[in-house]
Amino acid sequence: MLPDTPRLRSLSRPECIALLVGASVGRLGLSIDALPVILPVNYLLIDGGIVFRTVHGTKLDAATRHAVVAFEVDEYERDGSAGWSVLVRGVASETTSQEILAAARSRGLSSWALDGSADHHVLIDTDVVTGRRFGF
Secondary structure: OOOOOOOOEEEHHHHHHHHHOOOOEEEEEEEEEOOOEEHHHHHHEEEEEEEEEEEEOOHHHHHHHOOOOEEEEEEOOOOOOEEEEEEEEEEEOOOOOOHHHHHHHHHOOOOOOOOOOOOOEEOOOOEEEEEOOOOO
């Protein structure tokens, strides 16, 4: 017999990193004028950091201020029977590292809904990573 409520368990850092590597779209949480905003981004995990492309604007502004941001990735069954969520909290910065830029190019990092004009790369450190998985 199935339990009435799904089991919830915390994920280890290695489990969280594996889930981050396996996904490609996440949600960036940051503050604009002291109000929360959540924006989708395509990303890659490169050298232990989350990297995404962007244009001038909100996301790049946060990176050039070295803002602390939240980054979330998840997956779930539509019927609510199972799922997982990984949350990264870290400092965002614009990266010009030739190694990171080369890795992003070689692995085909694209920007969210932009035509390729996103010529800035933002890096989020992954010092604080937590995750949960639920299911019956």
